[in-house]
Amino acid sequence: MARQPKAFRDGKFWEQALDRAQLGLWDWDLQSGTCFYSATWARMLGYSQEELAQGSDLWLKLAHPEDRDQAVESGDRHLAGATDIIETEMRLRHKDGHWVWVLDRGGVVERDSEGNPTRMVGVQTDISKQKEAEHDLGQVNARFRLALTASGTGIWHHDFETQKSYWDARSRAIYGFVGEEGAVPDGLWETFLHPEDREMAEITHQIPRQAHDVVAVRYRIIRADGVVRHVESLLQFMPVSNEAGQMIGTVRDVTLEEERQQELAFAARHDGLTGLLNRTAFDAMLAEAITKPANLPLAVFYIDLDYFKALNDFAGHAAGDAALRAIAASIRGVLPKGAQAARLGGDEFAVLATHCENGEFLAQLILDAIRHTELRQNAGPRKLGASIGAAIVHDPKMAAADALACADDACYAAKASGRNTVSVFASQDPNYTSGLNAARIASDTMDALDEGRLKLFGQEIHHLGRPWTDAPHAEVLARLEGRDGQMIMPGTFIPAAERFGMAPKLDRWIFRTALSRHSAAMRENGLVLSFNLSAQTLSDPGLWDFADTTITETGAPYENVVFEITETASVTNFEAAERFVIQARERRCKISLDDFGAGLSSFDYLRRFPVDSIKINGSFVEHMAENKFDREIVSAINGVAKSLGYRVIAERIEKPEGLALLQGMGVDCGQGFLLHRPEPLDALVARAAGRTATAKDPLAVQPA
Known part of the structure; x- marks a missing residue:
């Protein structure tokens, strides 16, 4: 072992100082070639001083191969007088095999009479933690630079x-x-x-x-x-x-x-097909316009196209969409400055014009523009017309819903007078009250959602010839309790909700409430629930986001959910209906085509829509025992549907003779008062689960 320098033989103080500072000292005698390494240097690498054969090349043996040349060059440059001190970073191998980063500093401390270096002294400091921190910081900076580049x-x-x-x-x-x-x-x-x-x-x-x-x-x-x-x-x-x-x-x-935000903002306020304002934007604009006296009098027009369904049936939905776009352009083309047009849905439009004294004159301009709209060649020989209702508003306190209801009511009067004409609302005429009543009913329906006055009912759908509890299936229905406690039937409040654009909210409430309350029975007892969707709901672009979230949150099985859509709803927006059907089947939900046979294009929809079942319109079923024509229609529908692999459900079964005929034809399922009268959904589900409902709804209709 190399001779220990006198400074260390005589100075325990310096040994303690090196130990406290955790510095490893080396002392190289250039004349003898010996090199001393302090005990602190050995401990830094996990050794005792006795374990190392001290020599001038010891550090080289322990140095990382990638660091040796750099360290040697640092020493050579110092010995050649190019640098004042040696200063370099390198890795030394620890006794257990890992690498220790050290900072090596030192230099010549003695020279001979000719100035040649004879002794060098230096210290090495463990900087592993510092290097680790630098590495981590480098990683953070690299990720930061990558994030900046990517963004x-x-x-x-x-x-x-x-x-x-x-x-x-x-x-x-x-x-x-x-x-x-x-x-x-x-x-x-x-x-x-x-x-x-x-x-x-x-x-x-x-x-x-x-x-x-x-x-x-x-x-x-x-x-x-x-x-x-x-x-x-x-x-x-x-x-x-x-x-x-x-x-x-x-x-x-x-x-x-x-x-993109501008596009979304535009899409949120405009109809995607025609580019006109949508229902929501029009309602907001009308409400704001009425409150400003400077806008009065203002005219509100409700426009319902005549014969549009016939055009759809004859020429197809592409021609129907083209016609709607052309008519929207025609309406826009005759509007005075500041007037705005909207598509409320389907083939219904609205117009708002401020400072308008002569609403009938502008309504006639709009009607003439619609009559003379050029349609596609395959649209058929008949030109489209319109029934237009106009309401003139002078009172800034009038509600927007009432103003539109007045125009809508006038539109109904125009239809009643032979279509393709104009009618102006007259407040003194007692016949112009149904629109206001409808508006109030629609408003009361929305209030009922918050006040607990909307009740869920259900009607059983039976597999004919089998007990209902073997395969429990029910259609979810709604009943509205009026503020006076009287029950308002769906035939009153649902059309009112559709008329004023509230059907999507109503449909969503029914769907979420039913699944929230009864998903357990759907999972555990195989209960299948069917839900009716309005045309407005089918056109809602956020429908599936809502449905997926609701089904996921409640845990209801997708395959136990059935959506019922009618031909009327499909006609209103065929593309939306087709897209909905495809998305439903992708999720394993079932689709049932409701009121089948009521429209001219029923079999065309059966061909276009990949449904799971059809529900034969009840008008053919309820009198089939007495009416041969009805029996033949039901038999034909059943035969076509069965050949295509669709399940058939007969609605409005009210007589035993009709039930026997249906069973003889091999119809799969049935629904009607003979089998079950609608009852509160809670009670129906309790029976499906083999329980007895603990409380009866005061509006309950007892099952037959």
């Missing part, structure tokens, strides 16, 4: 001390600025600001020096090539010791986001 975000800062700004390459690219690296010219940013956004953007960037919050701002810029872009900046003041501080910021091109 297209640029970084800039402004130094208040020097009044200079610095943009990174991404920031320069966003602004389209090509220039030398380094500080950007003073005032450059302001030259890019859009004139309409300049003041707002400049004020937002003037953050108080004492503020620490991050400020977000969006504004437009005009690049050098003339292209307008939307950008978003995040700003924060960063204090710096002994300096005025800096403004740190990011910039991101959000043009596509802004355009």
